[in-house]
Amino acid sequence: MSENQDRPPGGEPPAVELVEVTKSFGDFNAVDSLSLDIGENQFFAVIGPSGCGKTTTLRMVGGFEEPTAGTIRLHGEDVTGKKPYQRPVNTVFQSYALFPHLTIFENVAFGLRRQGVESADVARRVGEMLELVQLSQVAKRKPRQLSGGQQQRVALARALVNHPRVLLLDEPLGALDLKLRKEMQIELKRIQQEVGITFVHVTHDQEEAMTMADTIAVMNRGHIERMGEPVEIYDDPRTPFVASFLGASNLMEGDIDGDVVVLAGGDRVRATPGALPNHGRVAIGVRPEKILLQPADEQPLHPNGLKGTVTDTSFIGVSTHYLVRTESAGELAVVVQNLDTRRFAPGTSVLLSWEPGHTFVVGG
Amino acid sequence: MTATADRPARTEAAERAERRRRRVPYLLLAPGLLWLLVFYVIPMFQLGTTSLQEGTLETGYRFTGNVESWTSVFTTYLPQLRNSLLFAFGATAIGLLVAYPLAYAIAFYTGRWKGLFLSLLLVPLLVPFLLRTLAWRVILADQGVIVSTLQTLGILPDATGRLLSTGWAVLAGLIYNYLAFMTLPIYVALDKIEPRLLEAANDLYANPWTAFRKVTLPLSMPGVISGTLLTFIPAAGDYVNVDLLGNRTWTMMGNVIQSKFLVIVDYPAAAAISLTLMAIVVTMVVVYVRRVGTEELLQ
Numbered sequence: 001m002s003e004n005q006d007r008p009p010g011g012e013p014p015a016v017e018l019v020e021v022t023k024s025f026g027d028f029n030a031v032d033s034l035s036l037d038i039g040e041n042q043f044f045a046v047i048g049p050s051g052c053g054k055t056t057t058l059r060m061v062g063g064f065e066e067p068t069a070g071t072i073r074l075h076g077e078d079v080t081g082k083k084p085y086q087r088p089v090n091t092v093f094q095s096y097a098l099f100p101h102l103t104i105f106e107n108v109a110f111g112l113r114r115q116g117v118e119s120a121d122v123a124r125r126v127g128e129m130l131e132l133v134q135l136s137q138v139a140k141r142k143p144r145q146l147s148g149g150q151q152q153r154v155a156l157a158r159a160l161v162n163h164p165r166v167l168l169l170d171e172p173l174g175a176l177d178l179k180l181r182k183e184m185q186i187e188l189k190r191i192q193q194e195v196g197i198t199f200v201h202v203t204h205d206q207e208e209a210m211t212m213a214d215t216i217a218v219m220n221r222g223h224i225e226r227m228g229e230p231v232e233i234y235d236d237p238r239t240p241f242v243a244s245f246l247g248a249s250n251l252m253e254g255d256i257d258g259d260v261v262v263l264a265g266g267d268r269v270r271a272t273p274g275a276l277p278n279h280g281r282v283a284i285g286v287r288p289e290k291i292l293l294q295p296a297d298e299q300p301l302h303p304n305g306l307k308g309t310v311t312d313t314s315f316i317g318v319s320t321h322y323l324v325r326t327e328s329a330g331e332l333a334v335v336v337q338n339l340d341t342r343r344f345a346p347g348t349s350v351l352l353s354w355e356p357g358h359t360f361v362v363g364g
Numbered sequence: 365m366t367a368t369a370d371r372p373a374r375t376e377a378a379e380r381a382e383r384r385r386r387r388v389p390y391l392l393l394a395p396g397l398l399w400l401l402v403f404y405v406i407p408m409f410q411l412g413t414t415s416l417q418e419g420t421l422e423t424g425y426r427f428t429g430n431v432e433s434w435t436s437v438f439t440t441y442l443p444q445l446r447n448s449l450l451f452a453f454g455a456t457a458i459g460l461l462v463a464y465p466l467a468y469a470i471a472f473y474t475g476r477w478k479g480l481f482l483s484l485l486l487v488p489l490l491v492p493f494l495l496r497t498l499a500w501r502v503i504l505a506d507q508g509v510i511v512s513t514l515q516t517l518g519i520l521p522d523a524t525g526r527l528l529s530t531g532w533a534v535l536a537g538l539i540y541n542y543l544a545f546m547t548l549p550i551y552v553a554l555d556k557i558e559p560r561l562l563e564a565a566n567d568l569y570a571n572p573w574t575a576f577r578k579v580t581l582p583l584s585m586p587g588v589i590s591g592t593l594l595t596f597i598p599a600a601g602d603y604v605n606v607d608l609l610g611n612r613t614w615t616m617m618g619n620v621i622q623s624k625f626l627v628i629v630d631y632p633a634a635a636a637i638s639l640t641l642m643a644i645v646v647t648m649v650v651v652y653v654r655r656v657g658t659e660e661l662l663q
Contacts, residue, residue, distance in 0.1 A: 062567060063566075063567075064563055064566075064567075083566065083571070084563070084566040084567045085566050085567070085568075085569045085570055085571055089567075090567055090568065091563075091564070091567045093560055093563070093564060095558070095560055097558065097560040097561050097563065097564040098564075099561060099564070099565075099579060100561075100583070101579075101582045101583055110565070110568045110570075110578075111568035111569050114568060114569035114570050114574060115569050158568070159567075159568075162568070162569075
């Protein structure tokens with residue numbers, strides 16, 4: 001995956017290529033001059049809050065919406081203006097959209113039959129696909145006789161059986177309960193690796209995106225704010241929006257003094273060398289789980305230390321979440337793994353500290 | 365140790381509640397069953413016995429087990445039976461061809477004007493059946509716009525060609541009178557179809573026409589079945605349209621029954637003809653529903 005201009009000359013064209021694509025509904029630009037390349041065999045996730053344009057983007061790739069301006073290419077071929085049934089992509093819809101009057105077998109066979117595949121081949125390929133999603137035993141049933149998770153897998157099989165060059169997934173796990181969703185995330189990733197085709201997955205669930213995707217694009221107000229590997233954009237979100245949408249963040253402001261940021265209360269915080277601009281005001285952040293909590297009378301274990309008072313403690317099993325009021329940076333969230341029995345009650349004075357490398361810059 | 369052995373005996377209050385609960389469905393069904401008994405089962409039985417009676421209004425009717433009324437249905441009234449079925453089939457088939465696109469347009473293309481179009485469809489029903497049919501006498505009149513237009517176009521022969529008092533007028537009247545009953549169920553079925561299903565069909569290489577054949581049409585079948593039944597059944601028993609728009613050649617079974625009951629006062633014959641028509645219609649409906657849409661109706 002890369003920005004358009006980074007593509008090596010003469011290389012394979014990307015699986016999906018959007019060039020300055022805009023979609024307007026009246027005065028409102030749902031997608032605003034968006035350019036994007038998605039490489040072959042990628043598991044690509046588009047995330048963002050509702051109304052950010054992610055679903056519209058996906059629907060334009062699928063052919064369900066026509067872009068107001070711009071070009072869409074699939075493997076180098078311009079498909080702008082082509083109807084959905086003329087594009088080599090298939091979609092897994094949010095509500096599955098299974099045909100209620102057809103059996104599971106016929107639902108999966110639908111695309112093959114439309115393409116005129118011989119019926120012996122249809123039977124074989126549908127059989128194989130139902131096996132892949134472990135639903136061979138329900139082939140003769142109707143969709144309404146299946147559970148939500150099973151229907152989801154039928155929707156996936158119905159799309160994949162056509163060997164699309166790109167599979168589009170529109171919040172496919174949104175209707176499932178948490179446990180099933182976790183299982184399906186792993187299942188989807190397994191299937192993607194097994195069939196080896198490009199998946200473009202739209203979701204508002206950042207955890208789901210990070211679990212499955214090779215590359216994540218974070219969308220906000222019709223454009224991409226940040227794109228990269230999950231670890232890369234989690235550790236260096238670059239904008240306040242990405243910092244708080246992708247995971248939780250403690251954001252604070254201060255003045256740059258050399259390679260140190262001086263916070264409001266006078267506390268000095270270090271960042272990764274070279275990460276800070278030369279001078280001026282800057283907004284920085286640190287993830288809650290990167291902060292170490294100690295009693296106030298101990299020596300800080302990490303170079304960046306702030307003093308504070310615990311205002312809220314909530315034990316959630318795998319970890320304990322604290323809110324700590326500091327003079328320099330307001331209220332900070334801290335997540336502590338429950339490795340020892342030491343816990344801080346509200347009102348306790350504590351010391352917060354973290355590695356300079358965990359301080360990220362989100363803008364001036 | 366079994367579970368039942370340990371279960372404490374049910375209290376008397378629980379027993380009473382249980383008994384009361386079991387009575388509820390019967391109590392709820394009772395008024396309906398009573399209604400059916402008084403106004404359906406008993407009259408049907410009476411109709412059956414009447415058809416086997418003999419006599420005249422003056423001498424009175426007596427049950428003799430005479431089956432002559434029944435044989436007369438098939439010896440004397442076959443043309444009328446044929447007319448009834450012909451008109452019922454014609455009105456249903458042409459009505460479907462008119463109503464389906466109409467329902468489709470209202471369901472998918474009228475947007476926020478949907479309510480207006482639906483009420484336009486229903487407003488004519490506020491006018492009594494008889495008046496609506498009389499209005500068609502004016503529409504199809506010999507001096508009317510339609511007749512003169514058809515004459516100008518050469519579809520109807522000049523001067524002698526007419527529509528009123530022909531079978532076509534009867535057919536037009538029947539189609540018109542039952543159009544709303546055909547359109548509404550189809551509209552309801554179409555309106556329920558999720559747009560996502562059509563997108564899914566498009567996504568799976570179905571062009572719009574194939575998507576219609578493979579998704580929209582099958583999913584609208586419950587509406588088509590209801591609509592055709594709501595047209596076919598009353599049309600088969602109709603007599604008003606022939607009376608007002610047709611002529612003697614097109615007399616239907618309904619007309620025969622009406623005159624036997626009210627004009628000639630031959631109750632046994634009227635009863636036998638009624639029962640025959642009923643039996644034929646029921647048989648046709650059963651065959652039709654079983655062949656076309658058992659599953660849709662069972663859902």
